[in-house]
Amino acid sequence: MAAAKRRWLTPAISWRVNFGAEILKSIPGRVSTEVDARLSFNREKSIEKARHLVALYQEMGIDKSRILIKLASTWEGIRAAEVLEKEGIHCNLTLLFSFAQARACAEAGVYLISPFVGRIYDWYQARKPLEPYVVEEDPGVKSVRNIYDYFKQHKYNTIVMGASFRRTEQILALVGCDRLTIAPPLLKELQASDTPVVRKLIPASQILPRPVPLSEAEFRWEHNQDPMAVEKLAEGIRLFAVDQRKLEDLLAAKLSL
Known part of the structure; x- marks a missing residue:
């Protein structure tokens, strides 16, 4: 069984790289390619797989400057990213x-983080619905705003890219964020809307000294004080792993024909 599993890992990795290479033909920037989520708690294996992905891109003539390696924000994933960034x-x-x-990522010198506005919103909405909806009270919006403000106040270079939006109000409330990744249906809504787009996030003018970086024990304690974050991180890793297995099964079926 283990040998059969390994047999389809290489095609799955190559497929992701080939897909990324095709996307890069149509865009001027970067493409994110994910390290297998099943390695989310293995620092060394994550580093190894990331290097392998970059090597495959380079074999296709694509420089590593056009690649972002996507890792889950576990302690091990953050530590792997710290090595890779260097x-x-x-x-x-x-x-x-x-x-x-977010703080641990900034302290590790990570290039970019993707806080999930919509998934945070979903978790709270299922337990204590925000009715009527007030965007300033949206937990997902507040999370990204706090991260952005902290990074700018302490002059961290890590890019904040808000992601996973559910409503256009969330997007408009975060105008000014370093990056926003927006799904096509929401882009169409924004295009059809007459609502003015006004910058809401503005870098702090006063710079504060950076605190001592979080230790592993401090990170785990602080993260585990947030039930939403613990649940959504675990759920996200499981779902990413399910998608990986589906891809492997699909390739196994196709290549066995």
Whole structure:
């Protein structure tokens, strides 16, 4: 069984790289390519797989400057990203739900983080609906705003890219964020809307000294104080792993024909 599993890992990895290479033909920037989520708690294996992905891109003539390695924002994922960043391999830390995750990423010198506005909103909405909806009270919006303000106040270079939006109000409330990744249906809504787009997030003018970096024990304690973040991180890793297995099964079926 283990040998059969390994047999389809290489095609799955190559497929992701080939897909990324095709996307890069149509865009001027970068593409994110994910390290297998099943390695989210293995620092060394995550580093190894990331280097392998970059090497495959380079074999296709694509420079590592156009690649972002996507890792889950576990302690091990953040530590893997710290090593990769020092090698000039930029990383996108995803499944980010807590302030502790964001702070640890900034302290590790991570290139970009993707806090999930919509998934945070979903969790709270299922338990204590925000009715009527007031965007300033949206937990997902507040999370990204707090992270952005903290990074700018302490002059961290890590890019904050708000992601996973559910409503256009969330997007408009975060105008000015370093990056926003917006799904096509919401882009169409924005295009059809007459609502003015006004910058809401503005870098702090006063710079504060950086605190001592979080230790592993401090990170785990702070992250685990947030039930939403603990639940959504675990759920996200499981779902990413399910998608990985589906891809492997699909390739196994196709290549066995």
